[in-house]
Amino acid sequence: MKFGIVVFPGSNCDHDCYHVVKNVLGQEAEYIWHKETEIKGFDCLILPGGFSYGDYLRTGAIAKFSPVMKAVKEFADGGGLVIGICNGFQILVEAGLLPGVLMRNRDLKFICENRYLKVENRDTPFTRLYNKGEVINVPIAHADGNYFVDDQTLKRLQDNGQIVFVYSTADGKTTEEANPNGSLLNIAGICNEKRNILGMMPHPERCAEEIMGNVDGKRVFESILTTKI
Amino acid sequence: MIAKIYVTLKNGVLDPQGKAVQHSLESIGYKEAQDVRIGKYIEVKLSDMPKSEAEKKVKEMCEKMLANTVIENYRFEIV
Numbered sequence: 001m002k003f004g005i006v007v008f009p010g011s012n013c014d015h016d017c018y019h020v021v022k023n024v025l026g027q028e029a030e031y032i033w034h035k036e037t038e039i040k041g042f043d044c045l046i047l048p049g050g051f052s053y054g055d056y057l058r059t060g061a062i063a064k065f066s067p068v069m070k071a072v073k074e075f076a077d078g079g080g081l082v083i084g085i086c087n088g089f090q091i092l093v094e095a096g097l098l099p100g101v102l103m104r105n106r107d108l109k110f111i112c113e114n115r116y117l118k119v120e121n122r123d124t125p126f127t128r129l130y131n132k133g134e135v136i137n138v139p140i141a142h143a144d145g146n147y148f149v150d151d152q153t154l155k156r157l158q159d160n161g162q163i164v165f166v167y168s169t170a171d172g173k174t175t176e177e178a179n180p181n182g183s184l185l186n187i188a189g190i191c192n193e194k195r196n197i198l199g200m201m202p203h204p205e206r207c208a209e210e211i212m213g214n215v216d217g218k219r220v221f222e223s224i225l226t227t228k229i
Numbered sequence: 230m231i232a233k234i235y236v237t238l239k240n241g242v243l244d245p246q247g248k249a250v251q252h253s254l255e256s257i258g259y260k261e262a263q264d265v266r267i268g269k270y271i272e273v274k275l276s277d278m279p280k281s282e283a284e285k286k287v288k289e290m291c292e293k294m295l296a297n298t299v300i301e302n303y304r305f306e307i308v
Contacts, residue, residue: 057294057295058297061294061297062294065294094297100299101297101299101300103242103243103300104245104246105245106243106245107245108245108246108249148242148299148300149299150299182243182245
């Protein structure tokens with residue numbers, strides 16, 4: 001498969017994603033500069049983490065108008081797989097490709113630590129190699145990960161099974177203490193209705209090979225490989 | 230002409246920053262500070278155009294970029 005990693009001014013997890021795709025999974029990988037207006041020949045696009053445009057105004061608020069985003073939207077509309085990680089997730093919600101918004105963390109702090117996630121929905125191209133309800137440990141690193149959406153949309157997310165990852169305890173309980181940032185229903189990752197766009201705050205690319213001491217995130221990428229395009 | 234734009238959080242959206250400031254005001258003796266909400270103030274210098282046209286443009290700017298209407302309200306004046 002061929003992965004495209006979209007690079008915005010201020011992206012800083014692009015190399016990590018490239019490394020995992022190319023060197024760990026042995027797939028084709030190419031950077032896509034945000035000024036590109038055409039995206040051709042890719043099977044999956046990754047919007048990596050970082051601080052695009054310095055998080056000015058709001059996270060993702062300026063990146064959503066980068067020329068490349070029109071092409072990303074067309075790619076997604078055509079059923080292409082798109083995964084936004086951390087700042088990539090923030091850009092996807094600002095661009096309207098996923099519902100809701102990521103607000104400042106409840107405690108106003110930048111949080112960089114490992115967190116337990118429960119896999120709520122394994123019936124997506126990004127999670128099919130996990131077991132339903134499986135608890136994994138994945139690092140988070142953000143100041144704006146507090147997921148918020150209106151009640152109506154939240155209900156729709158629940159009814160459609162669009163909530164993919166939630167913050168939980170080690171034994172899978174979605175308690176208030178397990179919620180690092182104040183997200184509604186402990187939401188850590190959601191997908192669109194068609195299930196071809198995933199946004200998540202935790203960083204699976206930072207725990208995708210043995211040398212990192214944790215491979216819990218690797219199956220996000222391996223799941224994508226099992227998906228027929 | 231200048232557009233003075235105020236972006237504020239919608240009612241019901243938690244504002245931890247505002248809450249922290251309110252607690253702090255209270256702790257230094259301002260018991261009357263019951264609630265604090267923190268927003269953004271933006272000034273946009275505009276080229277000359279009829280005021281009605283300017284209002285239309287600024288509204289567009291707010292909807293498209295300056296405010297995220299999922300959680301924020303905006304209002305503006307053109308002077």
